[in-house]
Amino acid sequence: MQISISNMSTLAIYEQIVNQVKDAIIKKELLPGEAMPSIRNLAKDLQISVITTKRAYEELEKEGLLRSVAGKGFYVCEYNTEFLKEKQAVMLENRFADVIRDCIKADIPLEYILESIKIIYESIKKG
């Protein structure tokens, strides 16, 4: 995984690290159980402060993406339902958006879309 820090970014440095680690996990560049670089080595490689690196890792730990093992360092979590749910929700939103865009193109009114969704929902639930 390659982390790069941009001084021109409007994001704080720790946010840049958080985002890039997240991306790497989604793209499977970082695998579950994999050890993260040590806080101090990452700070040295990126030429940023240890405190900043620590904040980024702690943020990722809070979101359940990394876990810290006392005396050993940080590891990528095996799985993280909360994070996956969030990602799933985003994907679902995108699929809805595609459908709705098609509906708008076809001039189908919102009431009709909602009504159709209700009917389809009921029929799927009934089986």
Add this chain to the structure above:
Amino acid sequence: MEKVLEVNHVSLTWPDFKIDDVSFSLEKGYIMGLVGYNGAGKTTLFRLMANQYKDYKGEILIDGYDCRSQEAKVKDITAFISDDQNFFFEESVMRNAEIFSHYYSQWDSQVYKEYLERFEIPSGSRIMDLSRGSFIKFQLAFAIAHHPVLYVMDEPTAGFDPVFRYDFLKIIQGIVAEENASILLSTHNTSDLDKVADYITMLDNGRVLFSKDVETLIDEYRNNSNDKLRFKISNLFEKGRWMK
């Protein structure tokens, strides 16, 4: 948290200068920048740590040892690095180490040789023939070889070009990563600190204006400013003036 440096209520008064109830501390494995205008008290504080003046109120502890009453122990575990350290300038880099290493209980000449090599300093060269950059690097090699818990550096990068300063920052970050030591660094060139400092302690007229970690400072800055781009420590000097 393990405190490597504790400055507790240090005060002293001279006719034209004072240090007024200065307190701050530094944990193991972090870099602290000590900033302030000339005459703020940075160098004086360093001199108190080196026990060059004893007549002050309060106490300074390094790894729990009192700088005033346990000087030998403190010097064993502390590295003082600056432009005006005393070495035998007409003797070689190796000879100096032979002479001065006797003062250090943890001296490791293998480490010394390795770092001289890494910094490209021939062990036969006389101190007086070293460039200023090499002189600082020689001091770093000498310091690392006695495994101090705290490095105290007074303006180590003053007057150096960006290439040397880049090198220097890499080296001190390496010290923190590999030696698990702490670094107290005073500098005028706050752009060095922008990159690597974990804590900033700002002195003004012999008093502590603040002593905070950089993430807190960055947050405060982003919340109180329209400039959402990079936070710079030099901005704090304006704030410091304003706070006076």
